[in-house]
Amino acid sequence: MHGSVIVRTLPAILAACAFAVACGADTNDATDSLTPAPGPAPATSTAPPSPTGTAAAPAVPDGAAVYQQYCAECHGVDLRGTDKGPSQLSIIYEPNHHGDYAYRVAIRDGTREHHWWFGDMPPVEDITDLEIEKVISFIRAEQQRLGFEQ
Numbered sequence: 001m002h003g004s005v006i007v008r009t010l011p012a013i014l015a016a017c018a019f020a021v022a023c024g025a026d027t028n029d030a031t032d033s034l035t036p037a038p039g040p041a042p043a044t045s046t047a048p049p050s051p052t053g054t055a056a057a058p059a060v061p062d063g064a065a066v067y068q069q070y071c072a073e074c075h076g077v078d079l080r081g082t083d084k085g086p087s088q089l090s091i092i093y094e095p096n097h098h099g100d101y102a103y104r105v106a107i108r109d110g111t112r113e114h115h116w117w118f119g120d121m122p123p124v125e126d127i128t129d130l131e132i133e134k135v136i137s138f139i140r141a142e143q144q145r146l147g148f149e150q
């Protein structure tokens with residue numbers, strides 16, 4: 001009587017294994033035939049930086065991408081500055097000292113060297129008003145997230 005339990009479960013286990021193998025084979029086949037699909041999908045999701053956008057969604061600029069495109073060269077990919085411009089995490093740029101208005105003006109008109117020794121900041125060319133708002137939001141969020149430094 002006891003033995004029969006094992007005898008009965010064994011085929012079930014074997015069946016499950018066979019099923020799993022079959023399943024695995026199916027999945028591989030499916031993956032092979034769909035190989036091009038997973039490729040383009042992530043590419044579209046990183047596409048918003050492109051000003052052209054996609055047909056599916058209106059081109060809402062992504063602040064992080066705008067930052068990387070227009071500001072990172074001088075202010076650093078991590079906001080911590082380069083030899084061409086100061087860190088955006090400097091306490092100098094906290095909102096009460098450099099409000100969003102100061103950002104808009106600096107981006108549109110550039111700014112003379114006055115806090116640092118990097119030279120002048122030239123006006124940022126070809127940036128839209130919407131991109132400016134997005135990049136300011138991005139920088140403010142990063143300042144909040146990372147905290148200010150001296």
Ligand code: HEC
Pocket residue numbers: 067070071072073074075084085086098102103106107111112113114115116117118119120121122124135
């Ligand atoms: C070609 C280099 C360069 C680029 C590109 C650049 N900046 Fe600057 N930026 C500077 C320098 C240099 C200063 C420091 C001027 C000083 O105070 O001595 C500065 C200062 C600033 C200031 C402070 C302005 C003020 O009133 O003191 C802000 C805000 C700023 N940048 C934001 C940005 C943003 C946002 C971008 C991108 C949209 C950007 N910058 C792109 C070089 C650059």
